[in-house]
Amino acid sequence: MISRRSGARHGLRTTIATVAMASAGALALASCASPAASEEGSGGPSVVATTTQVGDFTRAVVGDDVEVTQLLAPAQSAHSFDPSAAQLLALSEADALVVNGAGLESWLDDAVSASGFDGVLIDASTGIELFGTDDHDHSTDAAGEHASHEHTGDAHGDEHADEASAHEGHDHGAGNPHIWTDPALAVHMVETIAAGLADVPGIDATAVEANEQAYVAKLDALDAWIRENVETVPPAERLLVTNHDAFTYFIDAYGLTFVGSVIPSFDDNAEPSAAEIDALVEKIRATGVQAVFSEASISPKAAATIAREAGVTVYSGDDALYGDSLGVAGSAGETYLGSQVHNATRILESWGVTPSPLPALLQG
Known part of the structure; x- marks a missing residue:
């Protein structure tokens, strides 16, 4: 269970011990980075964030006065990432490293060792119980637990701790790492x-505390808006088919x-077999699903094929969901908040629902 935040911030902090410096070859690789890369961190604390989501969270918390280097680019897979020499150099000079955790960054240990990073490691998944790889039978009951998410003033840490702890009892080993897709878990992150x-x-x-409170208020508004709109749809009609298994927590x-999902895995590098494609088409026909959702960071070809065979709509291109990655600058999914509004809007539209206006905190 997640410890409550009031008076317990130290319980959420994780530091990393000084690791052994990399081999001579790895150090030589890092030293080949451009001079500009090594000069960026001068003049103040530097923070490195791994994924687009935790990068966005980190920038929201620290504001404009702290340099944040994000390792993954928009539309880049976190499952098969390989940091460049310049990124290893940035990591070696960082005061803090913020990671999604939950097993998403399988390459992280090697990157830390190769860079010699010895700053503060912040695992945003700390205290969150993970769902197992095939754990999708809990949605109806858990919705009721999640609905109690309310708070006022500075007490938000207590209520959000309860939200994340609703996942206790599920596989915490090789679990599904896409925790950010639930806005209440994003609050915990x-x-x-x-x-x-x-x-x-x-x-x-x-400043961090003030920024945190302001951003959490937006996440709360997002959660309430999604819930308000989803609850206009009868539970039996809230059906979803995605490109890969990235939306378990949502x-x-x-x-x-x-x-089901086109790729029957939470790893977007996996590929469906012909038998798995046929089985998904049959499920779509049997359940009455009206749409198949592609994702902005994954090729839409397989999703389009399945949608065509099942005779339903495929959401791709600008209408695709933002799953493993946020979108490029200027897109609807450029930020976490924008990506969630976009995803919820498209899903609701696939059910025939026109979403209500966004709350004031999420406008502009």
């Missing part, structure tokens, strides 16, 4: 990131039924 960064030398802890949070 943001609080964990803020707690870890508050102790980094040179970072203004007061499905659980809002009481959706997961019919």
